[in-house]
Structures are given as structure tokens and as C-alpha cells.
Amino acid sequence: DGGITQSPKYLFRKEGQNVTLSCEQNLNHDAMYWYRQDPGQGLRLIYYSQIVNDFQKGDIAEGYSVSREKKESFPLTVTSAQKNPTAFYLCASRVMDGNTIYFGEGSWLTVV
Amino acid sequence: AQSVTQPDIHITVSEGASLELRCNYSYGATPYLFWYVQSPGQGLQLLLKYFSGDTLVQGIKGFEAEFKRSQSSFNLRKPSVHWSDAAEYFCAVGARAQAGGYNKLIFGAGTRLAVHP
Numbered sequence: 001d002g003g004i005t006q007s008p009k010y011l012f013r014k015e016g017q018n019v020t021l022s023c024e025q026n027l028n029h030d031a032m033y034w035y036r037q038d039p040g041q042g043l044r045l046i047y048y049s050q051i052v053n054d055f056q057k058g059d060i061a062e063g064y065s066v067s068r069e070k071k072e073s074f075p076l077t078v079t080s081a082q083k084n085p086t087a088f089y090l091c092a093s094r095v096m097d098g099n100t101i102y103f104g105e106g107s108w109l110t111v112v
Numbered sequence: 113a114q115s116v117t118q119p120d121i122h123i124t125v126s127e128g129a130s131l132e133l134r135c136n137y138s139y140g141a142t143p144y145l146f147w148y149v150q151s152p153g154q155g156l157q158l159l160l161k162y163f164s165g166d167t168l169v170q171g172i173k174g175f176e177a178e179f180k181r182s183q184s185s186f187n188l189r190k191p192s193v194h195w196s197d198a199a200e201y202f203c204a205v206g207a208r209a210q211a212g213g214y215n216k217l218i219f220g221a222g223t224r225l226a227v228h229p
Contacts, residue, residue, distance in 0.1 A: 004155075033216065040121065042202060042221040043156075050215070058216065090155060099144060099163060101217055103155035 003027065004104035006091050012110045013085075021076045021107045023091035030096040032074035036060060037088040037106075046089075049074055050096060078109060085111045114139040114207050118220035125193050126228045133188040133223050135203030144206035144214050145186045147177055149199050150222075156202065162186065173197070198227045 004025045013019045023032065031050045035043040035058075045058030049068040063082025068074055074093075078085045091104040115138045125131055137143060144163055148156040160171025167179040177188045186203060200222045206214030 031215075035219075040221060042116075042118075043204075043219040045216055045218070048216055056215075088153075092156075096213065099213065100146075100158055100161060102158070103148075105155045106153070108153075 004091055004093055004102060006089075006104040006107045008107060009105070010108045010110075012112065015111055016080045017111075018080060019078050019085075019109065019111075021078070021089055021091075021109070023074045023076065023104060025072055025074075025091075025093045025104075027093060027102070028071070028095075029093035029102075030071070031094050032068070033092040033101065034058075034064070034066065034074070034076045035090045035092065037090060043090065046076065085109055114143060114205050114218050116203055116205050116218055116220035118201075118203055118223050120223045121221070122224050122226065124226040124228060127195050128192050131188075131190045131193045131197070131225070133201050133203075133225070135186045135188065135220060137184050137186065137203075137205045139184075139205060139207060141208060142179075142181065143208065144217075145177075145179060146204040146206070146217065147171065147175070147186075147188045148202045148204060149173075150202065151199050159188070159201075193225075193227055195227045195229060198225055200224045 007022045033048040034046040047066040049055035065077045089107045092101045094101045117136045146161045147159040150156045162179045202222045203220040204217040
């Protein structure tokens with residue numbers, strides 16, 4: 001089936017460890033996005049990428065890093081520099097000349 | 113910079129009642145406008161979108177929204193709410209890019225809808 005796959009769905013990490021969230025899409029979409037969701041704050045954009053090997057910072061990029069080595073993959077690394085990493089993370093994608101962003105099912109990250 | 117305001121954090125309606133969720137945006141031109149719905153712990157599903165043309169747009173699940181330029185609003189409506197509509201609803205705007213389309217979406221804080229039987 002076509003879609004956006006995020007893994008893992010649930011992840012627990014100790015404070016100070018880096019963690020990488022996977023996002024893969026088989027929709028042949030050009031652009032990919034990472035959003036963070038906290039209760040009462042809606043979705044905030046972390047990073048986005050419109051083409052392979054290029055990406056831009058969103059509104060809350062500090063403490064995060066991404067790569068876009070393949071069109072279908074856009075992994076997000078939550079580094080130890082991120083002050084409050086516990087959140088729900090959503091990956092999304094769209095065709096560049098298309099107008100709708102489609103979302104994955106999300107990944108829950110808990111840092112203890 | 114563009115921004116999105118959803119003034120109502122929580123709304124409770126009775127099943128069968130009508131619904132209106134408010135969305136106001138701040139942007140100099142006409143943005144791309146979206147409404148998404150999210151069930152707990154899930155991703156977002158697109159309900160409807162507006163880019164240009166007819167200001168009343170129809171979406172899935174019986175929802176509609178009306179773009180009002182003079183009020184910078186894009187309110188979501190449904191004439192008769194079902195218990196399965198209980199969820200969180202997000203309004204989003206995309207600023208038009210020079211090359212056409214938009215680059216990213218900015219989301220409102222969301223409105224959580226509860227439906228009483």
C-alpha cells in the first residue's frame with residue numbers, strides 16, 4: 001500500500017541520548033516535513049526538505065537534525081541538545097506541484 | 113509572518129446539533145487554507161482545502177468551510193454532528209511561494225470537539 005510510514009510508533013530513551021525517528025514514503029512525493037506536536041500548541045515545524053540533499057529549518061529546529069539522502073526517506077535525529085524532547089512527532093510529505101500535505105501516523109518519543 | 117488562531121480550545125455539542133469551528137489567519141495575501149482532523153494518537157486527515165475560486169468548499173464527512181477575505185477567516189461547519197466526529201481539528205495556512213504553490217504549512221493550536229449523546 002502507498003503511504004507514509006513512521007517508525008517506531010513508541011520510543012523511550014534516557015536523557016542525554018540521541019534518537020533517530022524514521023520516516024519513509026512510497027508516494028514519490030518531492031517534499032517531506034517533520035512536525036512536533038505538544039498538547040495545546042498544535043503542530044510546529046521542525047525541518048522540511050523539497051529536494052534530495054537539501055533541507056530548511058522550520059520554527060523549532062534547535063536540538064534536531066535531518067538528512068535527505070534519498071527521495072523516499074527523511075529521518076529525524078533528536079539530539080541531547082533538545083531541552084524538552086518528549087512529544088509526538090509527525091512526518092508528512094507532498095508532491096511539489098501538488099497542494100495537499102499528507103501525514104504519517106506519528107511517533108511518540110518519551111525521554112526519561 | 114503568517115499565523116493562525118483557533119479561538120476555541122474545547123467545544124462540546126450534542127449529537128445532531130450544528131457545529132462551527134472558528135479559524136482566523138494573519139497573512140497579507142490569500143493563503144492556501146486547510147482543515148485537518150486528528151483522532152487521539154493518530155496522524156492528521158485532510159477534511160478540505162481552499163486555494164481560489166468559490167469561497168464555500170465542501171469536504172469529506174459532511175464538512176464545509178467558507179473563506180471570508182474581509183474577516184481573514186476560514187470557519188469549518190457541519191449541519192448535524194455525529195458522535196464519531198469527536199476529535200481534534202486543526203486549521204492550517206500555507207503562504208504562497210514565488211514559484212507557485214507554497215513551501216510549508218503553519219497550524220493553529222487546534223480545537224478539541226466533544227460530542228454528547
